[in-house]
Each structure stands twice: as C-alpha cells, then as structure tokens.
Amino acid sequence: MxxxxxxxxxxxxxxxxxxxxxxxxxxxxxxxxxxxxxxxxxxxxxxxxNKEDILTSLFKEKMGHFVEIIRERIASETSVEDKLLILVKMHFEQLQADKHLAIVTQLELRQSNKDLRLKINTIFKNYLILLEELLTEGKEAGYFIADLDNRLARQMIFGTLDEVVTNWVMKDCKYDLIASAEPVHNLLLRAFRA
Amino acid sequence: MxxxxxxxxxxxxxxxxxxxxxxxxxxxxxxxxxxxxxxxxxxxxxxxxNKEDILTSLFKEKMGHFVEIIRERIASETSVEDKLLILVKMHFEQLQADKHLAIVTQLELRQSNKDLRLKINTIFKNYLILLEELLTEGKEAGYFIADLDNRLARQMIFGTLDEVVTNWVMKDCKYDLIASAEPVHNLLLRAFRA
Amino acid sequence: MxxxxxxxxxxxxxxxxxxxxxxxxxxxxxxxxxxxxxxxxxxxxxxxxNKEDILTSLFKEKMGHFVEIIRERIASETSVEDKLLILVKMHFEQLQADKHLAIVTQLELRQSNKDLRLKINTIFKNYLILLEELLTEGKEAGYFIADLDNRLARQMIFGTLDEVVTNWVMKDCKYDLIASAEPVHNLLLRAFRA
Amino acid sequence: MxxxxxxxxxxxxxxxxxxxxxxxxxxxxxxxxxxxxxxxxxxxxxxxxNKEDILTSLFKEKMGHFVEIIRERIASETSVEDKLLILVKMHFEQLQADKHLAIVTQLELRQSNKDLRLKINTIFKNYLILLEELLTEGKEAGYFIADLDNRLARQMIFGTLDEVVTNWVMKDCKYDLIASAEPVHNLLLRAFRA
DNA sequence: CATGAATGAGCATTCATTCAT
DNA sequence: AATGAATGAATGCTCATTCAT
Known part of the structure; x- marks a missing residue:
C-alpha cells in the first residue's frame, strides 16, 4: 500500500x-x-x-516545493531586504495562483485533527528554517537589529503573512492579494531594520 | 431549551x-x-x-469578556504605546492563566466546522475594532506613521500574537508566554512608530 | 398514583x-x-x-358511554330496522359532533402500539355485543335471514361504519357525515333482510 | 443509495x-x-x-401486485358476481398464504406515522379503482341496483374485508379465513343485487 | 492493477418518568 | 397536592477501510 x-x-x-x-x-x-x-x-x-495520507500528501505535493521555489529565486538576490520582498511576493503569488488550493490550505485543512496538523507543520519547518536563515543573514549584514529574537521575528513574519492570506480567502479572494506584498514587506522591514 | x-x-x-x-x-x-x-x-x-451551542457558549463565556477587560484596563493609560503593551500583556496573560482554555481556543476549536468558526469570528470582531481604534489613535497622536494601513497593521498584530500563542501551546505551554510580551511589543512598535 | x-x-x-x-x-x-x-x-x-393510561382513559371517557347512549336510545324503538338506523345515525352523529375526537380515534390513536389497541378493542366489546343482540333480535323476529352469521354480519356493520367514518376524517371532515347514515342503513338492511 | x-x-x-x-x-x-x-x-x-423506505418498499413489493393479480384473474370471468367472489377469495387467500405478512399489514404497519400511511394508501388507490369499476360494471349489466352509491359500496366492501381479516389476525390466524369468502360474498351480493 | 459491495463501530438527542422540595 | 429539574436508556445512519473477484 x-x-x-x-x-x-x-x-x-x-x-x-x-x-x-x-x-x-x-x-x-x-x-x-x-x-x-x-x-x-x-x-x-x-x-x-488512508484518508489522512491523502491530505498530508496533498499538502506535501502542493506546498512542498513552495519553499524550494522561494529559496532558489532568492539565491540570486544579494540584499536581504530584496530577499524578504521576494519571499512575501512569492508567498502571496503562489496562493493567489490557485485559489482552490488557498481555500484548502488556509481554511479547510485546519479543520483536520491535531495529528494531521502536526504533520503539516513538519512541512512548514523548512519554511521556518529559511526565515531564520534570512533573519540571521540580515543581522550579520547589519541590516537587522543585532538582538532581534529569531523565533519571535519568524513568528511575526509567518503570523502576519498567514493572517493576511486567511483574511483574503475569507473575503472570497476577491481583491488582489499580491498588491499587499509591498506594504507588508515595508512594515516587516520597519520592525527588523537596524 | x-x-x-x-x-x-x-x-x-x-x-x-x-x-x-x-x-x-x-x-x-x-x-x-x-x-x-x-x-x-x-x-x-x-x-x-445542542452540542455546537456548548462550544459557541464556551467561547462566548470565556473569550467574550476578553476584549472588554482589555479595553477597560487600557482606558486609564494615556500613551498609545503603553496601551499596546497592556493589550499584548493581557492577551498573553489571559491565555497563560488557563492553559486548558488556551489549548481549546488555539488548537481544538479550530477543528470545528465552518459555521462554528464563523460564530467565533463574530466574537473576534470586537477585538479587531479595538485594534483599529488603537491604530487610529496612534496615527492621530503622531506616534504611528501617518499612512499606516489599518487593516494590514491589524493583521500584523493579530497574526503575530496568535502565532506566538499557538507556538507556545504546541510546545506544551512549557515556557513563560508573558515574557514574550515586551519583545513582541517592541517589534510591533518599531513597525508602526513614526 | x-x-x-x-x-x-x-x-x-x-x-x-x-x-x-x-x-x-x-x-x-x-x-x-x-x-x-x-x-x-x-x-x-x-x-x-403513565402515558398509555392517559390514552386509554381518554378512550374510555370519550367513547365509553358511546354504546350506552345508543343502547338507551334504541330501547324505545320496536322495529329492529329502526334500531339499526338509530345506531348508524348516532355512531355518525357522535363523531361528527367532536371532530377533534374523530381525528384522534380514527387516525391518531391507531398509531399506538398493539397493547393500547387491544385495550381499546376491549372497550369496543360492548359495541360488538350490542350489534350481535340486534342481529339475533332481527333473526328471531324474522326480519333478518335465519342463517345470518352473527360474527360476519357484525364485522360487516362495524367495518363499514368505521371505513365510512375514516374516509370522512381523511377528507378533513368537510362533508356531512350524517347524510350517509340512511344510505348505509339501506345497504346493510338489504344484506341482512330476509 | x-x-x-x-x-x-x-x-x-x-x-x-x-x-x-x-x-x-x-x-x-x-x-x-x-x-x-x-x-x-x-x-x-x-x-x-432509510428505515421508512424499507417499510414502504416492503408494502409495495408484497402488496403492489395484489391488485394486479386479482385484476388479471378476474378478467377471464364474465359475470360480475363471480368477479366479486374471486376478488374476495383472493384477498383472503393472499393474506392467509403469508400470515407474517398479514400481521404486519393488518396490525403493525398501521402504527407507522402519517407519512408512511399516506404512501400505503397510495398503493391502495388501485384497489379502490378496481372496486369501483366492478360496481359500475354490475350496475350497467343490471345486476346491481341502479342507484348504488359507488363510494359507499366500495367502503362497505373494503371495510368488511378489512375488518374480517383484522379479526382473524387478532385471533392469531387460527381459523380458516378463506372459508369466510363465500359467506362474505353472499352478504355483499345481497346488499348490491338489483 | 482495479474494482465496489460489504462492513460495523460510533454518537447526538429525545422524552417518559421520578422525586426532592 | 403540585411542581419541574433532572434523569439516562435507546437508536438510525455515516463513511473509512477491506478483500474477493
């Protein structure tokens, strides 16, 4: 099987x-x-x-490359600020590109039981790692404040992006999500910039 | 009945x-x-x-006053910055005070069906209103940047707080959540401050 | 109790x-x-x-005198044919007089369980006795065919009256039931008359 | 389903x-x-x-052909009187042939709710149509009295047959029901014959 | 590989009846 | 006598999973 x-x-x-x-x-x-x-x-x-495996696999297949794609695209940028902008943009782009998938990942799959959600979080681990790498890079480059708490900053980035997307899905995806990328990026930069 | x-x-x-x-x-x-x-x-x-009514009532009873309590406590403060600090602290305090409740609201109740979640969102509306009032007040007082997008800023605050609490719950509530209040507050202020 | x-x-x-x-x-x-x-x-x-006792009592109270009233009214008649006419008329009159009761006895109470229906039948026993007395009297007086089977004839009378009333109730009691008394009486007499 | x-x-x-x-x-x-x-x-x-569908189907399967079978068997007869005899005989025969079914249709299924009983009545409609056709035929052939009220006569036939069968079932089916066919037929004929 | 008929554990809710006040 | 809050047994139906073909 x-x-x-x-x-x-x-x-x-x-x-x-x-x-x-x-x-x-x-x-x-x-x-x-x-x-x-x-x-x-x-x-x-x-x-x-089993059924849960369909959902976990769905998530892996559809969101698994999510991070890789962002990571590859970011590699060619030099400035951390631009890297973060790319990340925010691509996060929004990928979800706006497949609204069915956005509904499923932002609303429906969260109704699954705790076990499934834990597995889903595992998939997100790479995303969190990428975020922390970015934050560290920013700090080392002197762009971000030196004593920035990586965990907290990561939670702020992910929490904000997730909340923005969820609000968009709950409003039936009827406005342009990507337009929010720059303002969100600006706000995040203000929070982290040295 | x-x-x-x-x-x-x-x-x-x-x-x-x-x-x-x-x-x-x-x-x-x-x-x-x-x-x-x-x-x-x-x-x-x-x-x-019916069973759903238990859950909705649970949420209303336990979280319904959440916003009122914060609002009252905030009223006596004059500085917007302090108000935001109080809000973050109380958000964390109330959830840390009843860990069972934190598990229920951050993880379990989100598995409920869409109808229940819509009712839950209704209760959150007051929280969002409070957040926007605070943001407007901050902008009018000149503390916050004038062209701050209320919706975005509100999503950043709520998204961040929610993600911080959820991470804490998923780590079995085993560290001090309230200790995160000040750092979170600092980050948010950096983002919004004029 | x-x-x-x-x-x-x-x-x-x-x-x-x-x-x-x-x-x-x-x-x-x-x-x-x-x-x-x-x-x-x-x-x-x-x-x-208990609940069943309410229903049995309802039946006893409302229908218990049914037979006695008919029996008394019949006593003063001499001809068996007239007695039968009175019986048919009064059967219809009593049910038409209280349509709520007619609905309850003809339709609703028949949904009760077998036990209740057996008790109800007990109450009808007196009705059946009256019918058989009438039939015997008719046969002895030479009005009715000598070899009339009492049980069969009784079943024909009761079955016909009950079916006529039930049809009337199912048609929402919206025509005059008593008008059917004479035609029904005529048909029954034709069947039994020597 | x-x-x-x-x-x-x-x-x-x-x-x-x-x-x-x-x-x-x-x-x-x-x-x-x-x-x-x-x-x-x-x-x-x-x-x-659902459960109700079992009961409705039960009734359709077991009683649905009831009328068709009688109708076919009657078609070969020429005299209305004989047709009525066949009908009475077959009505009794079919119920005596399956005593379990007789109990179910005469006693148990009548406890069902109004919806189910309405569906059952629909199935009976064909029986009533057959009875009225027979009565009309008898009147046209001059066998039955010209001014016989079809509805009343139909109620007498059905009411009598049903009451006879129900009494038999309530006496635990322990005597021969078919033996009653001829006497019942005679009584009915006496009532209708011109 | 693929099928789809068959399985059977699991659960919210109603309502006749009781009994402490 | 009268109350009415509390009881708890009882049941139709769904759906993830299996396995004979």
Missing part, C-alpha cells in the same frame, strides 16, 4: 483539492474524491495509506 | 473545556462532557440547544 | 385530545399535554399511571 | 416482515432487521434510503 507514483496518484490529489474546496473538509468523503478522480474507492488505497 | 443560568451551566462549560483539552475536539462526546460535569446526558440539553 | 377524579383529570384528557388532534400522535409528548392542560408534567402522574 | 436489485434487497424485506411480525413495529430496529437478514447494518443503506 502507499505505492506513490503513477498518474492516478496526482489525479487523486487534484480531485481531493477540488472536492475539499467546493464541498468543505467535512463533506470530502473518500468516495467523493474517488468519483471526482474517476477511480474506484478501493483504488485510493493502492496509492495512499 | 437553552435556559442559561444555574450553576450547571458553568459546570458544563468548564467540563467541556477540560474534556476537549485532554481528549481533543473529536473525542469530546456529549456523554463525556456530561460525565465530567457530573450531570446526566439529558441535562446538557436543559442548558444548551 | 392513578387516583382518578378531581377537575384536573378531565382537563388533562381534554388537553390530550386537543394536542393529539392538532400535533398528531407522535408529537403529543407528555410535557405538551401538561402545558396545554395548565399543569406541571409531574401532576399528570398524580392522575394517570 | 437505494439501488434496488440484488438478492439482498429481498432478503432485507423478508427479514423486516419476520422481525416486525414477531417483535412488533416499535421493536423492529434496523440492526435487528440487518441481523435477521444476515447482513451488516450499513448494508441496509445500500439498498434502502
């Missing part, structure tokens, strides 16, 4: 996103996802351990 | 907090709450419409 | 008829009957053994 | 008849029916929408 790969693996994940986004987490039964994916209920279990 | 009042009303709510905190949202059956409260299952329904 | 008499006894029975007629058998909770009667739930149990 | 077909569909209906007949309507829990049918509780819901 749980043999990943094969085209059905992605079919099922995409079906899950679609079903959860349109019916909500609690109405996303395995049979509904199977139907949407065009496979039999049992087939799901050839690709995933 | 749903005649609030009577000591049992509070007994049941306290039992719900305890049961949810120790068993988790999805393992908090009505019968378990009743047993913990020392009443019969049916008695629950003399005080609450 | 079950001490009959006292004005509340009748209050409760009348309330039961009203509640059952307007809300239906399955929505006639004891608490609803108590409220309608203007007494506390517990008071019901000072006058009745 | 509710995909009729498959042997289990009939297994479940037969189990329902058996369970209701032996335990009574109010003690016929879904789990009891499932156990009797030799399937899991959940399997019931692959074949029926």
């Amino acid at each position: 749980g043999k990943k790969k094969g085209p059905k693996y992605n079919q099922i994940i995409d079906a899950a996103v679609k079903v959860i986004a349109s019916h909500g987490y609690h109405q996303a039964q395995v049979s509904k996802i199977a139907k949407e994916a065009g496979v039999a209920d049992g087939t799901i279990y050839l690709y995933f351990e | 749903g005649k609030k009042k009577g000591p049992k009303y509070n007994q049941i709510i306290d039992a719900a907090v305890k049961v949810i905190a120790s068993h988790g949202y999805h393992q908090a059956q009505v019968s378990k709450i009743a047993k913990e409260a020392g009443v019969a299952d049916g008695t629950i329904y003399l005080y609450f419409e | 079950g001490k009959k008499k006292g004005p509340k006894y009748n209050q409760i029975i009348d309330a039961a008829v009203k509640v059952i007629a307007s809300h239906g058998y399955h929505q006639a909770q004891v608490s609803k009957i108590a409220k309608e009667a203007g007494v506390a739930d517990g008071t019901i149990y000072l006058y009745f053994e | 509710g995909k009729k077909k498959g042997p289990k569909y009939n297994q479940i209906i037969d189990a329902a008849v058996k369970v209701i007949a032996s335990h009574g309507y109010h003690q016929a829990q879904v789990s009891k029916i499932a156990k009797e049918a030799g399937v899991a509780d959940g399997t019931i819901y692959l074949y029926f929408e």
Whole structure:
C-alpha cells in the first residue's frame, strides 16, 4: 500500500483539492474524491495509506516545493531586504495562483485533527528554517537589529503573512492579494531594520 | 431549551473545556462532557440547544469578556504605546492563566466546522475594532506613521500574537508566554512608530 | 398514583385530545399535554399511571358511554330496522359532533402500539355485543335471514361504519357525515333482510 | 443509495416482515432487521434510503401486485358476481398464504406515522379503482341496483374485508379465513343485487 | 492493477418518568 | 397536592477501510 507514483496518484490529489474546496473538509468523503478522480474507492488505497495520507500528501505535493521555489529565486538576490520582498511576493503569488488550493490550505485543512496538523507543520519547518536563515543573514549584514529574537521575528513574519492570506480567502479572494506584498514587506522591514 | 443560568451551566462549560483539552475536539462526546460535569446526558440539553451551542457558549463565556477587560484596563493609560503593551500583556496573560482554555481556543476549536468558526469570528470582531481604534489613535497622536494601513497593521498584530500563542501551546505551554510580551511589543512598535 | 377524579383529570384528557388532534400522535409528548392542560408534567402522574393510561382513559371517557347512549336510545324503538338506523345515525352523529375526537380515534390513536389497541378493542366489546343482540333480535323476529352469521354480519356493520367514518376524517371532515347514515342503513338492511 | 436489485434487497424485506411480525413495529430496529437478514447494518443503506423506505418498499413489493393479480384473474370471468367472489377469495387467500405478512399489514404497519400511511394508501388507490369499476360494471349489466352509491359500496366492501381479516389476525390466524369468502360474498351480493 | 459491495463501530438527542422540595 | 429539574436508556445512519473477484 502507499505505492506513490503513477498518474492516478496526482489525479487523486487534484480531485481531493477540488472536492475539499467546493464541498468543505467535512463533506470530502473518500468516495467523493474517488468519483471526482474517476477511480474506484478501493483504488485510493493502492496509492495512499488512508484518508489522512491523502491530505498530508496533498499538502506535501502542493506546498512542498513552495519553499524550494522561494529559496532558489532568492539565491540570486544579494540584499536581504530584496530577499524578504521576494519571499512575501512569492508567498502571496503562489496562493493567489490557485485559489482552490488557498481555500484548502488556509481554511479547510485546519479543520483536520491535531495529528494531521502536526504533520503539516513538519512541512512548514523548512519554511521556518529559511526565515531564520534570512533573519540571521540580515543581522550579520547589519541590516537587522543585532538582538532581534529569531523565533519571535519568524513568528511575526509567518503570523502576519498567514493572517493576511486567511483574511483574503475569507473575503472570497476577491481583491488582489499580491498588491499587499509591498506594504507588508515595508512594515516587516520597519520592525527588523537596524 | 437553552435556559442559561444555574450553576450547571458553568459546570458544563468548564467540563467541556477540560474534556476537549485532554481528549481533543473529536473525542469530546456529549456523554463525556456530561460525565465530567457530573450531570446526566439529558441535562446538557436543559442548558444548551445542542452540542455546537456548548462550544459557541464556551467561547462566548470565556473569550467574550476578553476584549472588554482589555479595553477597560487600557482606558486609564494615556500613551498609545503603553496601551499596546497592556493589550499584548493581557492577551498573553489571559491565555497563560488557563492553559486548558488556551489549548481549546488555539488548537481544538479550530477543528470545528465552518459555521462554528464563523460564530467565533463574530466574537473576534470586537477585538479587531479595538485594534483599529488603537491604530487610529496612534496615527492621530503622531506616534504611528501617518499612512499606516489599518487593516494590514491589524493583521500584523493579530497574526503575530496568535502565532506566538499557538507556538507556545504546541510546545506544551512549557515556557513563560508573558515574557514574550515586551519583545513582541517592541517589534510591533518599531513597525508602526513614526 | 392513578387516583382518578378531581377537575384536573378531565382537563388533562381534554388537553390530550386537543394536542393529539392538532400535533398528531407522535408529537403529543407528555410535557405538551401538561402545558396545554395548565399543569406541571409531574401532576399528570398524580392522575394517570403513565402515558398509555392517559390514552386509554381518554378512550374510555370519550367513547365509553358511546354504546350506552345508543343502547338507551334504541330501547324505545320496536322495529329492529329502526334500531339499526338509530345506531348508524348516532355512531355518525357522535363523531361528527367532536371532530377533534374523530381525528384522534380514527387516525391518531391507531398509531399506538398493539397493547393500547387491544385495550381499546376491549372497550369496543360492548359495541360488538350490542350489534350481535340486534342481529339475533332481527333473526328471531324474522326480519333478518335465519342463517345470518352473527360474527360476519357484525364485522360487516362495524367495518363499514368505521371505513365510512375514516374516509370522512381523511377528507378533513368537510362533508356531512350524517347524510350517509340512511344510505348505509339501506345497504346493510338489504344484506341482512330476509 | 437505494439501488434496488440484488438478492439482498429481498432478503432485507423478508427479514423486516419476520422481525416486525414477531417483535412488533416499535421493536423492529434496523440492526435487528440487518441481523435477521444476515447482513451488516450499513448494508441496509445500500439498498434502502432509510428505515421508512424499507417499510414502504416492503408494502409495495408484497402488496403492489395484489391488485394486479386479482385484476388479471378476474378478467377471464364474465359475470360480475363471480368477479366479486374471486376478488374476495383472493384477498383472503393472499393474506392467509403469508400470515407474517398479514400481521404486519393488518396490525403493525398501521402504527407507522402519517407519512408512511399516506404512501400505503397510495398503493391502495388501485384497489379502490378496481372496486369501483366492478360496481359500475354490475350496475350497467343490471345486476346491481341502479342507484348504488359507488363510494359507499366500495367502503362497505373494503371495510368488511378489512375488518374480517383484522379479526382473524387478532385471533392469531387460527381459523380458516378463506372459508369466510363465500359467506362474505353472499352478504355483499345481497346488499348490491338489483 | 482495479474494482465496489460489504462492513460495523460510533454518537447526538429525545422524552417518559421520578422525586426532592 | 403540585411542581419541574433532572434523569439516562435507546437508536438510525455515516463513511473509512477491506478483500474477493
């Protein structure tokens, strides 16, 4: 069981996103996802351990590269300030690019049980590491205040971005999220700048 | 049905907090709450419409005054900066004072369905209003930058505080949350200060 | 318990008829009957053994004299044919006179469990005895065919009257039931007349 | 849901008849029916929408053809009198042939709520239509009195047959019901014959 | 690989009845 | 006598998961 790969693996994940986004987490039964994916209920279990595994995998597949993409794009920048701007922009861009996914990750998946949420947090660890690297780099370069508490600053960045996105999703994604990137970036810089 | 009042009303709510905190949202059956409260299952329904009503009431009773208390305490301060410090401190204090409640509000209740979460958000509206008042006051007094975007700043404050508390809860509340109040306050002030 | 008499006894029975007629058998909770009667739930149990006892008593009180009244009125007639006409007329009259009661006895009370219905049948026994007496009298007087099977004839009379009344109730009692008395009487006589 | 077909569909209906007949309507829990049918509780819901659907289907399956069978058998007769005799005989025969079913339809199913009973009545409508056709035919052929009221006559036939069967069921089906067909037929004919 | 029929544990809620006041 | 708050047993239905085909 749980043999990943094969085209059905992605079919099922995409079906899950679609079903959860349109019916909500609690109405996303395995049979509904199977139907949407065009496979039999049992087939799901050839690709995933159990229902929770679909959701965790969904998160990994869709958000796993999230950090890598940002990290790569940032590498070519020299200034920490620009790096942070890129990060904020890309965070917003990636979620605005797939509104179904935004609904799923910001609202629906948070209704999952604690275990699932813990696994999701694991995936975020790389994001947190990236944030701390950025903060350290900023401090070492003398751009950020020397005694900035990395954990706190990281929580401020992530908390702010997450709250901004969640508010946007709750307003039905009907305004331009990316337009908020620069103002948010400015506010964060003001907080951290030496 | 749903005649609030009577000591049992509070007994049941306290039992719900305890049961949810120790068993988790999805393992908090009505019968378990009743047993913990020392009443019969049916008695629950003399005080609450249904299970969701227990949770909404729990939130209203425990968090409803949250904002009022902060607002009153803040009224006696003159400086906006001090007001914000009080707010951050009290936010942390109230949650650290009842760790069970912190677990319930930061982790467990967020697993509830969309309807319940919408009701919970309604209760938060007053908090957001208070935050915006504070921001406006700060701008008018010339303490905060004149073109500060209220919505963004409010999202930064709430997002940061919420993320800080959630991280603390996920680390089993084992360090002093209140100690973070001043550093958080400093960071926020840096971001907003003219 | 079950001490009959006292004005509340009748209050409760009348309330039961009203509640059952307007809300239906399955929505006639004891608490609803108590409220309608203007007494506390517990008071019901000072006058009745249990819920079933309310219904049986209701039937006894309202239908118990049914047969006696008919029997008395019939006594003064000499012809069996006229006696049967009186019986049919009075059967229809008594039910048309209290439509609430007609709904309760023809439709709602038949949803009760088998035990209750058996008790109700006991009350009807006197009616069946009266019918058989009439049939025997008719046969002895030579009006009715000599080899008329009393049981069958009794079932025909009761089955027909009951079906006619039930159809009338199901049509919302909106036509004149008593007008059917003579035609029904004629048909029955044709069947039995020597 | 509710995909009729498959042997289990009939297994479940037969189990329902058996369970209701032996335990009574109010003690016929879904789990009891499932156990009797030799399937899991959940399997019931692959074949029926809900519990009420089991009972309605039971009635349709077992009584739905009742009228058709009588109608077909009657078609080959020429005399109205013989047709009526066939009808009475077959009515009794079909119920005597399955005593469990007789108990269920004459006693238990009448305890069901109004909705279910309305659905049951719909099924009976064809029976009433058949009766009226027979009466009209008899009048046109000059066998029955010209001014016979169809509705009344129909109520007399149905009321009588139903009462005869119900009495038989309440006497535990311990005498021969079919033996009553001819006497009942004679009585009815006497009532209607010109 | 794929199917989908079958499984069966799990739970919120109602309401007749009691009994301390 | 009268109250009404408290009781707690009882049950239809869902849905993640399995396994024979």
